[in-house]
Amino acid sequence: MSKIYFYAEDEKHSRITTALIQDSGNLACALCFGKEIPASVKNSGANMIVWFEADDDSPEHYAKLLSERLVETNATAALFESTARGRELAAHVAGFLNAPMFSDASKLEIKTEGLSCEHTIYGGMMLRSSSAEGFAIATTQAGFYEREVPKKEVEEIERIKATEIDTRVQVISREDIVKAGVDLAAAPVIICAGLGISDIEDLAILEALAVESGGAVACTRGVAEDRGWFAAELYIGISGKILNPDLYLGVGVSGQIQHMYGIRGAKTVAAINTDECAPIVKSSDYALIGDYKEVAPALLAALKK
Amino acid sequence: MRNIYACFKWVIDEADIRIEGKSADFTRARWKIGDYDLNAIEAANQVKESLPGSEAIGLTVGDADAKASLKDALSRGLDAVWHINTGESKIEDHRTSSQALAAVLKQNANAALVICAEGSQDLFGRQTAPRIAAALNWPVVTSVAELSIQGSVLEATRKLEGCIEKVNVELPAVVSVLPSINAPEYPKLKAIMEAKKKPIFEVEISELELKDAQGLHSQDEGYVMNRKNIVIKEGSTEEKVAQLVESLKKDGVL
Numbered sequence: 001m002s003k004i005y006f007y008a009e010d011e012k013h014s015r016i017t018t019a020l021i022q023d024s025g026n027l028a029c030a031l032c033f034g035k036e037i038p039a040s041v042k043n044s045g046a047n048m049i050v051w052f053e054a055d056d057d058s059p060e061h062y063a064k065l066l067s068e069r070l071v072e073t074n075a076t077a078a079l080f081e082s083t084a085r086g087r088e089l090a091a092h093v094a095g096f097l098n099a100p101m102f103s104d105a106s107k108l109e110i111k112t113e114g115l116s117c118e119h120t121i122y123g124g125m126m127l128r129s130s131s132a133e134g135f136a137i138a139t140t141q142a143g144f145y146e147r148e149v150p151k152k153e154v155e156e157i158e159r160i161k162a163t164e165i166d167t168r169v170q171v172i173s174r175e176d177i178v179k180a181g182v183d184l185a186a187a188p189v190i191i192c193a194g195l196g197i198s199d200i201e202d203l204a205i206l207e208a209l210a211v212e213s214g215g216a217v218a219c220t221r222g223v224a225e226d227r228g229w230f231a232a233e234l235y236i237g238i239s240g241k242i243l244n245p246d247l248y249l250g251v252g253v254s255g256q257i258q259h260m261y262g263i264r265g266a267k268t269v270a271a272i273n274t275d276e277c278a279p280i281v282k283s284s285d286y287a288l289i290g291d292y293k294e295v296a297p298a299l300l301a302a303l304k305k
Numbered sequence: 306m307r308n309i310y311a312c313f314k315w316v317i318d319e320a321d322i323r324i325e326g327k328s329a330d331f332t333r334a335r336w337k338i339g340d341y342d343l344n345a346i347e348a349a350n351q352v353k354e355s356l357p358g359s360e361a362i363g364l365t366v367g368d369a370d371a372k373a374s375l376k377d378a379l380s381r382g383l384d385a386v387w388h389i390n391t392g393e394s395k396i397e398d399h400r401t402s403s404q405a406l407a408a409v410l411k412q413n414a415n416a417a418l419v420i421c422a423e424g425s426q427d428l429f430g431r432q433t434a435p436r437i438a439a440a441l442n443w444p445v446v447t448s449v450a451e452l453s454i455q456g457s458v459l460e461a462t463r464k465l466e467g468c469i470e471k472v473n474v475e476l477p478a479v480v481s482v483l484p485s486i487n488a489p490e491y492p493k494l495k496a497i498m499e500a501k502k503k504p505i506f507e508v509e510i511s512e513l514e515l516k517d518a519q520g521l522h523s524q525d526e527g528y529v530m531n532r533k534n535i536v537i538k539e540g541s542t543e544e545k546v547a548q549l550v551e552s553l554k555k556d557g558v559l
Contacts, residue, residue, distance in 0.1 A: 009466075060447075063439070084448040084465045091399075091432040095439025098400055100521045103430040114520070120528060121428050122319040126329055127528045133520035168444035168475040172460075175469045189559070213559060225485060232464075232485055238429060239341075239484055247558035257319060260530075268558045269532055270549065276536065283530050285556070288549050289538035298546040303559075 003073055004110060005050065005066075007031045007059060007089060008081040014044035015148040017079055017140065022047070022149065024110035026076070030154065031066070033059040037157070045149035048156040054165055059085050061166040063092035069160075070097065075135065077115050079108075082139040094137045101137040102130055106144050123238060124261035142185075143244055143265055177233065182216040184234065188246045189215025190263070192236060193229070195222045196252020196273065196292065200229055205296045206251060212303040215245070220259050236262035251292050255280025272296070307359040310419045311349035312406055312437075313342035313378060315371035316427040324527035338374050340484070341422035343381065347489040348420050348452065348482050350382040356454055359417065360384040364409060366402045366510070368395050379500035380492035387413075387506045389513070396510070397428065400518035403436035408513040411441060418459060419479045423447065434481035444474050447481045 004021045006028065008014040014030060021028035030046035032038060034057030041049055050069070052062050070078055070093065080090035082104050094101040102108075105117035115138055116131035184190065191210045193203060203217070210217045217234075224235040236243060237259045244265030251272045253259065260283050263269060270286040271278075272295050281287040288295060321334035338346075346363065353361040363378040363386035365371060375386050389405045396402050410416050424431040431447075438445030450469075451462040459474040464483060474480075492500075535552070537545050553559040 060445075063435075084463070087431050088435050088445065088447040091430075091435035092439055092445060094399075094432060095403065095436035098404075098516050098518070100518075101399065101430070101432055103424075103428075103432060121525065122317065122322055123426065123429070125319045125322050125324060125528060126525050128523050128525050130521065130523040132522075166444060168478070169446055170473045172471040172473055174471075177464075177468055239423070247553060264530075268553065268556050270553065276538065281536060282534060283532060284535075285533040286535050286537060286549055286552055288545050289536060290542055290545060294542045295546060298542045299550070302543075302546050302550045 001026055002076045003027050003029050004077045004079065005029045005031055005070065005075055006046075006079040007086055008044070009040065009083050009086065010081060010142075011040035011043060011151075012148060013081045013140075013142065014040050014046070015151065016145050017081070018045045019147040019149045020108065020145045021079070021110065023147065026110060031059075033057065033062045033162070042153055043151045044154060045152040046154050048158060049154050050158045050160065052160050052162040054162040056165050058169070058171060060088045060092065061169060062162060063089055064096060064166060065162055065164060067093045067096035070135070077110060077135065078137050080137070080139045082141045087139050090137050090139050097135065099135050099137055100132040101139070102132075103139050104141050105138040106141075108138055108140060108144060120261065123257045124264070125257055141242055184216055184218055184241055184243055187216035189213040190236070190243060190245045190248045190266075191215055191217050192248060192250045192253055192263075193217060193219040193223050194250055194253030195220060195227075196254070197223070202293065202296070203229065205300060208300050209249070209296060209303065212300060213247070215247070218243070220253055220256075238262065250280055250284075251296065253280050254278050255283050272299075307356060307417050308413075308415045309349040309352045309356070309359060309361045310364050310410060310416050311342075311346045311361060311383065312364050312419065312421045312433065313346060313374070314339050314365060314425045314427070315367045315374040316425060319427070324529075327526040327529065329525070329527045336370070336373065338377055339422065339426035341424065341426055343489040344482055344484050344486055345420045345422045346378060346381050346383060347487045351487065352418060352420070352452065352454055356417070362387065364406055364419075365389065366396060366405050367391060368393060375505050376500050377492075379503045379505075380497040381489065382492075382496065383503070385504045385506065387508070389508055389510050391510045397523075398518045398521055399428075399430050399432040399436060401515060403433050404440055404515045404518075405510055405513055406433070407437045407440035408515065409508060410437070417476045418454065419443075419477070421479065421481045423481045423483060431481070434479045438479040441477075441479070443477050443479055445479045446472055446474055449480045449482045450486055452480060452482070452486070
């Protein structure tokens with residue numbers, strides 16, 4: 001039984017990571033950095049919390065300290081939720097320790113000899129199975145493990161007064177991003193607008209489909225960044241949102257691999273497209289071949305029945 | 306110490322990979338500078354403009370074939386380019402590639418800023434910028450949506466999951482930039498001609514003293530998307546829609 005450290009921002013992700021570590025017969029040590037212990041860490045069900053206490057609440061600035069801690073305590077692995085901060089901290093620590101790191105790992109296993117996992121490469125075209133001997137780092141995305149531990153307050157807390165924090169990066173300001181509409185991650189149905197949508201007015205019918213199906217409208221990167229029809233937070237893909245809805249419906253979406261990567265976890269993938277040869281047809285459960293200008297109103301009428 | 310470095314990688318265009326079953330055919334695949342890396346190169350060009358006397362320099366680790374990327378990189382506005390030649394071997398371990406990049410930056414000792422993409426287009430590990438920073442003991446900032454240099458300070462705007470964060474960073478520093486930071490244009494003929502006269506530097510990876518990177522094993526296979534692949538194309542629009550709705554209801558997703 002050895003110590004496996006983890007950093008997660010989301011409470012559910014924390015409890016899933018705890019389950020993975022404990023199921024492998026190891027001790028889950030939840031990491032936190034800053035003035036206080038966040039509720040997501042407190043309730044993570046981990047065996048212990050390691051709290052680097054200081055005024056600075058950017059976890060990225062503790063990379064050096066965390067690296068030293070991992071070495072001192074003979075940790076066998078460290079896992080990080082794949083958020084912007086989590087990834088930076090993970091790779092920075094990996095750099096200090098010259099350790100192997102698996103990015104966005106799925107099927108992660110913690111074995112006596114080290115970590116093993118799968119991760120996608122070439123924009124999702126291929127799957128790489130990797131294993132490391134000895135200490136390794138991994139980042140994980142939502143849904144990487146099937147079980148979570150119940151919510152439980154962690155009793156054992158190790159408090160480390162952190163003094164040597166990296167002060168070369170100074171946070172000047174933070175501004176919350178105003179959520180552009182609904183929370184995509186929570187939507188059971190995603191109606192996705194692709195570049196095949198020729199008129200901006202047609203987004204109204206997509207919105208209506210979303211309302212009728214209890215879902216939300218998202219888009220491809222081109223629709224957000226080239227056309228500017230949506231905020232960048234609403235595009236799906238390897239460099240954007242990764243979603244696991246019950247149903248994904250791509251309307252005028254060609255189905256580029258980088259986009260499809262973002263909805264791989266969808267239970268059902270459906271598409272409306274004029275082109276039977278579009279890549280999305282091969283990546284869908286159901287591909288309806290037709291012009292969305294006719295199909296979308298008919299679909300709306302059918303849903304309203 | 307005023308130069309701006311942009312890291313880039315010569316990658317397979319994944320759209321050309323043919324997956325059959327679990328095996329992959331790369332023979333027809335074209336190679337290119339990764340799309341995300343073009344943003345890093347453009348960012349370096351833009352920062353250079355605001356920094357009189359500085360140069361924008363490209364830096365890549367790749368096998369002998371990656372030489373084909375150098376003229377392309379130079380035609381995109383860089384003043385010079387460094388190639389860390391790995392000969393016949395393709396380096397896929399982030400430990401080695403990042404150490405190699407850091408070693409050249411250390412040797413040159415003239416970098417104010419190193420700009421990487423968030424991730425390379427092929428592996429998208431999103432590790433390189435923080436690893437270079439660790440190797441050089443420089444500060445790092447990732448997820449950068451805007452950046453500029455004011456005196457000896459880098460002002461960066463980061464786009465994180467829930468917030469926009471503005472940070473000031475001591476130089477020299479390493480950053481990774483988001484694809485939204487700029488929109489690189491295709492090089493013009495004039496730039497392509499000028500690129501022929503620009504300097505290319507090469508160093509063999511064996512000449513750099515890198516720490517061992519062992520104990521990592523991997524195996525690749527084609528990703529098989531298990532979907533039903535039902536194509537609904539017969540009948541009127543209403544009939545097709547009815548078939549779709551019925552199927553989705555049967556699957557319990559509507």
